[in-house]
Amino acid sequence: MRAIVYSQTGDPSVLQLVDRPLTEPGPDEVSVRIVVSGVNPTDWKSRRGAAPGQTLPFDEVVPGQDGAGIVEAIGTGVQHVSVGDRVWLALSAYQRASSGTSQEHAVLPAERVFALPVNASFDQGASLGVPAITAYRALTVAEDGPVQLHPTALAGKVVLVAGGAGAVGHAAIQLARWAGATVVTTVSGPTKAALASAAGAQHVLTYSDPDIVDHIRAVVPEGVDLIVEVAPAQNAELDLAVIRNRGSIAVYANNGGDQVTLDVRRHFALNVRYQFVLLYTVGFDVIRAAAEGINAALADGALGVGEENGLPLHRFDLAQTADAHALVESGAVGKVLIDVTAE
């Protein structure tokens, strides 16, 4: 089978198309024929390594955390999916160098494989893992709940999504709207504003606007309940200025810087909760619960992809994986997908 591998960290040129033998699933493992692979920033960050020249802990790595495909074989003990099922995948390559989705067949632990609802496409399935689970987690960590999303779970609440045209931001808008929230989002300009609106955000504002706080307060005088934050170093002051008493700020990224300075007094005066989110270490109980909620949203038709839904798709063949990585690394707007095998 065809697979993309890298055996040293570096720029996209380290990605090589190779031929590798098929492997059988062991106990509690599932073999999946990958139809579509989804590329995320985490894929190129892992490929680059934390520092130039950093050595890999594996001889070679198949990249790709996200994907969707068809179950080809199951190991003993696997009960929640069967051969022939359409599935989506999450954290495929986490601590498993040979399980990434940039190959025609992947064998991975059953707890990372989820049934794809009949109305959902492989493109949708490949766009879920990292973005949707991260967004789901961010939307379910507030002090006053909810811990699971459903169509009225966030009714009456206001969610501020920083960067609503990003992949995670897009999923956060869609999930929050599906759960009944009013969604305010910030973007850098008009093109992204149109995408955030298409995703379902009712109030779309430009984060560089010097009057952004007034604009948000005009929409939500009492403050926002929950903030899904991509750039805490840049937005901490804005977040404090618009959060309500006992509101929560869920931080999932360090875009714009690693260091955040917080005014302690003003935060404790408002009983603000900061919650950090990292998918890799959050635990598979959380991942499983998120996948269940995401599947309910998918079945309700709430997680559309494509420009009309605020997430333009960019397609590549498996042999062009280096170009796909380069596009994500350059800050592509929308979702970068790799067509791996035919449907």
Ligand SMILES: NC(=O)c1ccc[n+]([C@@H]2O[C@H](COP(=O)([O-])OP(=O)(O)OC[C@H]3O[C@@H](n4cnc5c(N)ncnc54)[C@H](OP(=O)(O)O)[C@@H]3O)[C@@H](O)[C@H]2O)c1
């Ligand atoms: N913790 C986790 O488990 C986890 C999970 C998923 C992703 N991540 C990380 O989260 C980040 C985003 O991932 P992604 O896939 O959503 O990337 P993406 O599609 O590139 O989106 C990032 C978005 O953030 C926006 N942004 C940047 N600075 C902003 C600011 N100051 N205020 C508001 N928006 C701002 C960008 O818009 P402009 O460029 O127009 O400003 C862009 O739309 C990446 O760093 C990724 O590695 C972490």
